[in-house]
Amino acid sequence: MSHVFVYITTSDTKEAKNISNVIIQEHLVACTNIIENMSSSFHWKDSVQKEQEVILIAKTTAKTFPLLEARIKELHSYDCPCIIALPIIMGNREYLDWIDKEVQQIPKNHIKPESPSVTDIHQETGHPPEADF
Secondary structure (H helix, E strand, O other): OOEEEEEEEEOOHHHHHHHHHHHHHOOOOOEEEEEEEEEEEEEEOOEEEEEEEEEEEEEEEOOOHHHHHHHHHHHOOOOOOOEEEEEEOOOOHHHHHHHHHHHOOOOHHHOOOOOOOHHHHHHHHOOOOOOOO
16 A cells, blocks of 8 residues: 655644644544644745644555545635645555554545545556655
């Protein structure tokens, strides 16, 4: 199974903890990390913005990412939240198996039929669903 490292920015620690609690309880991710006091600079609505934000990192499966992204968007305060999945190309096999075990507990009625499959996502990005290393 493919795994992803998901990078999310949030407005503050309270928001990061709230999102973290929900996505862990719903088994959309195996675990999260919260990193406070990040300085961000970005263009937004035709001007340069500078903000203090909090990073939320989550580990999950590539197959679960569309559900995770949708859930974070429901919970997030931003109009256009940063939710980026990076492929995990190698890692401790026991840890990756643990991610699979935790995330596979998603109830079947939680999976929306319109969610793209891993194959669809990889076809759009041009990356193979599984890499042999």
